[in-house]
């Protein structure tokens with residue numbers, strides 16, 4: 126952020142957010158809603174606050190743009206004390222997207238997106254082109270949606286407009302409070318994918334609140350697992366939290382299947398591919414049988430003339446077969462190098478041979494990932510994170 130008050134139109138550079146002993150006491154309640162929270166949200170990262178209902182996530186977030194004033198402590202945004210800034214200007218420099226979307230019902234989609242740029246004094250032509258750009262960015266066809274009213278949109282479309290509006294003035298900081306909470310799981314998944322794509326492009330500093338640990342794992346560069354009064358139970362990368370939850374409460378929050386969730390964080394390209402014996406569909410079954418050798422349970426792949434895997438065959442299958450065209454069982458599922466290891470596991474279970482076939486861009490055979498590789502990877506991750514903890518202690 127520049128030396129002047131954040132203009133909100135500067136865009137570009139991302140900024141760090143620091144909370145120093147931030148406390149919020151509502152009215153004269155004995156217990157603070159947020160108790161002396163200190164944390165650093167690194168510039169350009171997406172940090173997820175996750176924790177049980179009522180633990181203080183929203184209160185903590187709203188203190189960053191001063192929708193709620195802290196009772197004590199300091200919040201620094203790009204090194205500047207938020208309490209020293211004009212609250213209206215501060216809020217214009219921070220994008221804000223919430224579950225209820227909060228679109229103005231009497232304004233069109235375009236007018237909603239243009240609200241903050243308008244407040245910042247942008248001219249009409251610039252607002253119009255920015256609005257079109259934003260609609261495009263969130264995957265809504267500008268010609269179709271520009272003049273619609275919020276009630277003429279589906280829930281998912283409203284959420285997209287909410288995100289477009291939050292981003293319109295190109296703020297360096299974005300606060301998102303359960304922004305995808307009110308939509309069906311498929312739309313939610315799509316919106317999450319969009320946000321990840323956007324973030325890879327834009328590199329904003331984003332604070333994202335959710336109840337949903339899986340959402341946190343998917344989106345977060347880091348996750349802050351919060352307990353009562355926003356006490357930070359663990360603040361680390363998703364990998365580290367999954368591999369090694371700080372205590373039983375965090376482990377409870379991570380929930381069942383932590384190892385499976387770890388597999389969503391790694392890609393096929395992160396592990397070494399293995400090979401199984403292969404033969405071309407034009408060869409005779411005995412050729413593949415010979416390559417399989419005498420090892421029990423060995424399995425081979427039949428490739429078509431463009432080297433695309435088509436069938437799995439064991440030694441027994443081959444002994445009975447007259448042609449490789451019909452031998453064994455078809456390859457049903459395959460993955461590529463960009464697939465997650467969870468996709469690979471899914472393919473292993475679908476094809477039931479202990480391997481997932483990995484293909485290149487045109488479907489040619491590249492290798493396989495075996496169940497042993499997946500188990501080894503999980504074991505390795507766990508050990509790595511245990512080592513890191515040991516070093517810190």
Ligand SMILES: Nc1ncnc2c1ncn2[C@@H]1O[C@H](COP(=O)(O)OP(=O)(O)OP(=O)(O)O)[C@@H](O)[C@H]1O
Nearest residue numbers: 151152158176177178179180181182183184185336
């Ligand atoms: N305006 C308010 N006045 C008094 N108490 C409040 C107010 N807003 C929130 N609280 C209390 O502060 C605590 C933290 O609330 P907050 O909304 O920050 O939690 P949260 O973690 O975001 O919850 P949820 O996930 O359910 O939205 C709660 O106990 C809540 O009842």
